[in-house]
Structure formats: C-alpha cells, structure tokens
C-alpha cells in the first residue's frame with residue numbers, strides 16, 4: 562500500500578479542534594508528528610486536493626511542497642476590518658455543536674463569516690445577523706449573494722446591539738467575534754456593548770441555549786456574565802495574527 566505524507570498548519574491554540582475534524586473526516590490517517598501549529602500525517606489519499614473539505618486548519622502541504630490555503634472561502638468577497646479568519650469561524654461553529662434545527666444569532670456579524678459558515682457547512686436552519694456598521698452590512702449582503710443561500714434562511718440588518726429590535730425567545734446559539742477594543746473601538750465603549758450582549762442573551766436565548774464568543778476582553782466577559790447566573794468556560798487561547806483572544810462557552814445556570 563502506498564502512503565503519502567501531508568503537513569497541516571493551523572492557528573496556535575486550535576490543535577484539538579483541528580485533530581477532531583481530521584479524525585472525523587479521515588479516520589484512517591496515521592499521525593506522525595504533532596505540535597502547537599503543525600500536524601504531519603500519512604494517508605492513502607494521493608492528491609492534496611482531497612483535503613479541501615477540512616475547514617479548521619489554515620493550510621495543507623504535500624510532500625512536493627504544494628500548498629493549499631484552507632482558510633480561503635470562494636464566497637468571501639466582502640471584507641471588514643478585524644474580520645475573523647474563516648478557519649476560526651469554523652472552529653467556533655464546531656464548539657457550538659450546531660444542529661440542523663438551530664437558529665443562530667451574530668449581533669456583531671461584520672461580513673457574516675460566522676453566520677455563512679454555520680449555514681453552508683453545518684446546514685443549520687436560520688441565522689440572524691446584525692452590526693452597527695453600514696459597511697459591514699454591505700459586505701455581508703455581498704457574501705450572502707455570492708454564496709447563494711436562500712433569503713428565507715437569513716435575516717440581516719443594521720443595528721447597534723444596545724437597541725436591537727427582536728423579542729422572540731427562539732435563539733439556540735449566539736456565536737460571535739466580539740469587538741475587542743483594539744483594532745475596533747476601545748475598552749470603555751466595550752463595557753456598555755458587552756452589558757447589552759448579556760441582556761440580549763437573557764432575553765432571546767432558549768432555555769438550553771448557549772453563547773460561543775471570541776474575545777480578548779477576558780476580564781470584562783467574566784464581570785458581565787456573572788457567575789451567579791452564568792457558567793463561563795474558556796476553551797482555548799488562540800493566536801490570531803499576534804492577538805490572543807479566547808474562545809468562551811457560556812451557558813445559563
């Protein structure tokens with residue numbers, strides 16, 4: 562039997578999620594070496610092209626040095642500053658354990674990388690996306706158009722989180738890349754914004770709903786989602802272009 566060697570690259574801090582996806586999709590591979598940012602494995606698959614269905618790593622390289630960028634998404638034409646790496650968006654969706662019947666809310670949607678990832682690769686029922694910036698809404702519109710998702714499966718509108726006008730308690734998951742106050746906004750502005758997120762979660766999340774949040778405002782998250790009411794867990798610390806946000810999973814107690 563002939564085997565081929567491949568090298569997977571990923572964001573530091575995301576190894577466990579990348580391993581999970583790799584083992585689920587390719588249970589027969591043999592891992593040769595693994596560290597914080599690379600996994601080398603052997604497989605019977607002859608072509609590196611086969612691995613394009615891995616979405617959590619950032620790159621894959623074959624033994625001839627041919628590299629495929631696994632973070633690239635053909636539907637991502639609209640961009641915003643501080644947009645999330647699509648591989649990390651995929652990981653947030655994995656962490657949220659999305660199901661077919663889920664309704665997801667991203668109230669800081671930017672160009673809607675997270676909601677589109679949830680619809681396209683996890684086939685969830687519906688997403689609600691909002692953002693304060695009109696540029697973000699235009700970028701989102703463009704991406705939704707290119708990806709070709711039916712309009713009945715998403716709702717997209719411009720709103721400050723402080724006055725989002727939705728009231729139905731039917732959200733299963735809030736998955737979002739929050740403003741960190743570094744590239745966008747500042748810390749004092751974030752306090753009100755994060756408080757509004759907590760109030761919104763209280764109002765809209767179903768009983769067994771949860772939040773998966775990416776942020777560098779680690780102290781603020783724990784202050785706002787008080788331990789008397791919420792269970793807050795940090796799952797990973799990720800190196801995303803020199804910043805070190807954490808992935809938080811938050812559930813109602």
Ligand SMILES: C[S@@+](CC[C@H](N)C(=O)[O-])C[C@H]1O[C@@H](n2cnc3c(N)ncnc32)[C@H](O)[C@@H]1O
Pocket residue numbers: 641642643644645646668669670671672673674675691692693694697720721722723737738739740741745746754
């Ligand atoms: C880190 S970015 C999210 C980027 C997005 N995940 C993406 O990949 O395109 C944070 C977003 O929060 C939005 N934002 C900041 N303050 C807000 C507020 N008060 N209400 C709603 N959105 C806000 C910004 O416009 C920005 O698009």
